[in-house]
Amino acid sequence: MIERISIVVPCFNEEAALPFFYEELESIRKKLEQADIEYIFIDDGSKDQTLAVIKELAKNDEERIRYLSFSRNFGKEAALYAGLQHATGEYIAVMDADLQDPPELLPEMLSLLRKKTYDCVGTRRVTRNGEPPVRSFFAKQFYKLMNHISDTEFVDGARDYRLMTRRMVKAVLSVSEVNRFSKGIFSWVGFDTYYLPYKNKERIAGETSWSFWSLFNYSLDAVINFSDVPLTFASLIGLLSFFVSILFLVFIVIRALIFGDPTAGWPSLVTITLAIGGLQLFCLGIVGKYVGKTYLETKKRPLYILKETDQTNRENK
Ligand code: UDP
Numbered sequence: 001m002i003e004r005i006s007i008v009v010p011c012f013n014e015e016a017a018l019p020f021f022y023e024e025l026e027s028i029r030k031k032l033e034q035a036d037i038e039y040i041f042i043d044d045g046s047k048d049q050t051l052a053v054i055k056e057l058a059k060n061d062e063e064r065i066r067y068l069s070f071s072r073n074f075g076k077e078a079a080l081y082a083g084l085q086h087a088t089g090e091y092i093a094v095m096d097a098d099l100q101d102p103p104e105l106l107p108e109m110l111s112l113l114r115k116k117t118y119d120c121v122g123t124r125r126v127t128r129n130g131e132p133p134v135r136s137f138f139a140k141q142f143y144k145l146m147n148h149i150s151d152t153e154f155v156d157g158a159r160d161y162r163l164m165t166r167r168m169v170k171a172v173l174s175v176s177e178v179n180r181f182s183k184g185i186f187s188w189v190g191f192d193t194y195y196l197p198y199k200n201k202e203r204i205a206g207e208t209s210w211s212f213w214s215l216f217n218y219s220l221d222a223v224i225n226f227s228d229v230p231l232t233f234a235s236l237i238g239l240l241s242f243f244v245s246i247l248f249l250v251f252i253v254i255r256a257l258i259f260g261d262p263t264a265g266w267p268s269l270v271t272i273t274l275a276i277g278g279l280q281l282f283c284l285g286i287v288g289k290y291v292g293k294t295y296l297e298t299k300k301r302p303l304y305i306l307k308e309t310d311q312t313n314r315e316n317k
């Protein structure tokens with residue numbers, strides 16, 4: 001029996017990388033045993049010629065290439081979700097378009113899944129060569145922190161790149177929250193995952209769309225989506241400052257009893273007011289973050305809006 005692997009590829013401004021990507025995967029496809037590939041390219045509102053490049057590729061390989069195009073940039077998470085929804089294969093892979101996820105691992109991933117012990121074969125970078133050291137440092141700290149404050153496991157260096165069985169993808173799709181952090185969701189749904197280690201690769205062409213701040217925001221998403229420890233932290237700080245103030249009160253009363261009350265202490269008063277005010281605002285901010293996320297979640301807006309797909313284009317012909 002020939003099995004089908006769907007390859008979900010989110011693309012944002014990837015006109016330069018896509019031809020290399022397709023070529024590389026085609027050479028892998030020919031080496032696969034008893035398996036064929038279905039490509040699902042998701043054009044995430046690219047500003048360049050990405051969609052045109054995809055269409056050009058699709059023209060020559062109508063049977064295997066499918067695509068979805070968003071009405072604007074909805075982000076990689078939305079693109080992944082759309083791709084998983086539209087994939088039809090027995091096995092489904094998610095892969096970046098820039099060849100940073102080595103396609104040559106695919107045959108090994110496939111044979112591991114076929115043994116039926118795992119539902120997912122993920123990949124883990126063991127080096128971070130070619131990445132700014134500051135970014136690597138913060139990434140490391142992030143994983144450490146997340147594993148402390150969340151019940152969900154976050155594997156350091158794990159990529160989104162993975163091959164999954166259909167039942168795992170079904171589970172991932174059933175998590176339909178708007179604020180998505182896929183790495184967490186993949187882990188949260190359970191199923192046994194095997195991680196293949198590999199050495200980091202630099203992107204083949206084009207530029208990364210992640211700045212330091214966008215990564216920072218993304219990690220905040222992860223914290224808020226997978227942990228409520230910051231909320232506990234807020235009440236802990238409140239409790240702590242309450243106890244400190246009680247101690248202080250006792251101290252002041254005793255001092256007044258012994259030495260009388262010379263009405264000094266304006267500076268200390270201001271300091272205390274400022275400190276408590278600051279803490280209150282800080283905690284309010286934490287609570288606000290969660291309320292904001294809840295607000296977005298309750299709107300139940302769709303995760304993405306399609307502009308066109310290979311299907312619509314076929315119908316128009
Ligand atoms: N991507 C996307 N939408 C976005 C940003 C990125 O679909 O808004 C895609 C991008 O085209 C690539 C993948 O997500 O296929 C990973 O992006 P990138 O290579 O920029 O991230 P990095 O590898 O630097 O973490």
Ligand code: MG
Pocket residue numbers: 096098100203208
């Ligand atoms: Mg990349």
